[in-house]
Amino acid sequence: MWKLSPRPASISWFRSWGTEMGTLLDDLRGMKRMDPDGMLTHCLELPDQIRAGWQWGLDWRLPARWRNLDGICLLGMGGSAIGADLANGFAGGKLARPLRVNRDYRLPGGLHRRTGILISSYSGNTEETLSAAEAALRRGLPAAAITSGGKLAALARRRRLPLVLIPSGLPPRGAVGYGTFVLMGLLRRLKWIPAIPVPSAAAGLERTIARSLAPAVPLRRNPAKQLARRLAGRIPILYGGADGWEGVTFRWRTQLEENAKTVCFHHIFPEATHNEISGWVHPAPGIRRTAAVFLTDPSVHPRTLKRMRFAARIIRREGAGCLEVGMKGPDRFDRMLRMIALGDFLSVYLAFLYRENPTPVVRVEALKKYLRSGR
Structure with missing residues (x-):
């Protein structure tokens, strides 16, 4: 399900570009030339990654501690x-114990001897992660590792930590199915989450990709291509x-940023109605170059959905594009998987446009080089 308000007249070039965009997104050879490193292949492999990661997590032998x-x-x-963020979402409030994420060089507060680290x-060489890991090990906290190699694999072997080695050679964002579902399998093994039909959901996702999202599916039947066409030339703001x-929502943002190389922002409802809706006033020319994308689902609180509808009216009235994206189907977990896949394919098709x-990710690599330089 998707809808977009009429495009503002100020973006006059968009109309003439539309035919060219549609042709490009149905040009399989052209897309292959623009994707020499195979990001579309990683998108297509998500169901296989989910199945493999889930089984590795279920089979992971961890100490009694x-x-x-x-x-x-x-x-x-x-x-x-991102796997921990997604796992929290998949659990839908049914996690028996807290699962938190630390994105920093230092450890957060509140950790103790019964907190698993x-x-x-993915690379095994992320300096923030390694710094925090060393701090955790110095404190004697129970630790385990997920990586494809690098310094983390060496550290895990040296310290005899439980270790899952996932396939190497992918960009970290292209291995999301492995990392997320090793964690999901582990949570199930610990009995922290209820039984989830992961294999059947992965099979359903595979069918959805083949029928609706894959490169061979033409634009007229491919919602990811249609969304890319509607977001081209705009700054996406995700809700x-x-x-x-x-x-x-965060996965959509980071995929659009890294794959499509586009500026992108996001916020979460209902919090956004306590601050962000006030900002949809200035600068008016800039607002007309944005597209607000509302990721909606029946599982979201009905009052939150009502707040989203109100915000959409405000944004549309200010001349911005306004788009609602949702998935049909009775199972929330299945809808979340399909929404993730839709965002992944969208980001690649927008990159092509x-x-x-x-x-x-040239600037990320440039940053790493700068940090190594010591300047």
Whole structure:
């Protein structure tokens, strides 16, 4: 389900560009040329990653100490941390113990000897994560690791930490199915979450991708391509509900930023109605170049959905694009998986419209080089 308000007349070039955009997104050879590193392949492989990660998590042998934890703190950054946000959302308030995320060099407060530390770094070389991990190990906290190699794998072997090695050679955001569902499998093994039909949900997601989102599905039947066409030339501002959809909304934002190389922002309802709706006034020319995207779902509190509808009226009245995106179906977990996949494909198709290779993150790599330089 999606809707977009009429495009403002000030973006006159958008209409003439529309035909070209539609042709580009149905040009399989052209898209392949713009994707030499295979980001679309990673999107297509999400169901396989989910199945594999889930089984690895269920089979993970952990020390007895892990059976008596009061909570877990995941140390990670970027695509290696998003799994904890998504897992909290998938659990839908049914987690038996707290699962928190730490995105910093230092450890947060409130950790103690019954707090499990899950160190997550896809490359194994994320300096913030390694710094916090060393601090946790100095305090003797129970720790385990998820990585594809690097310094973290060496640290885990040296300290004899429980370790899951996931396949290497992917960008961290392209391995989200592995990292997220190793964690989900672990939570199920610990009996912190109820039974979830992960294999059948992965099969359903596979069908959805093949029928609706894959590159071979033409624009007229492909919601991800249609959304990319409607967001091209605009700054996306994403809104999600607080009922477990924070992780999905944040995933959309980071995928649009890294893959499509576009500025993007997000906020969560109902909090946004206590501050952000006041800001949709100035600067008027800038507002007309934005598109507010509301990620809605029947599981979100009905009063929150009503607040979203009110905010959408305000935003539309100010001349911004306004778009509602939601999934049909009886199962919330299934809808969340499909929403994640939709955002992933959208970000790649939007990259193509901007003539960008979705995989390289040149500025992130430049930052790492700068940090190593010592200047």
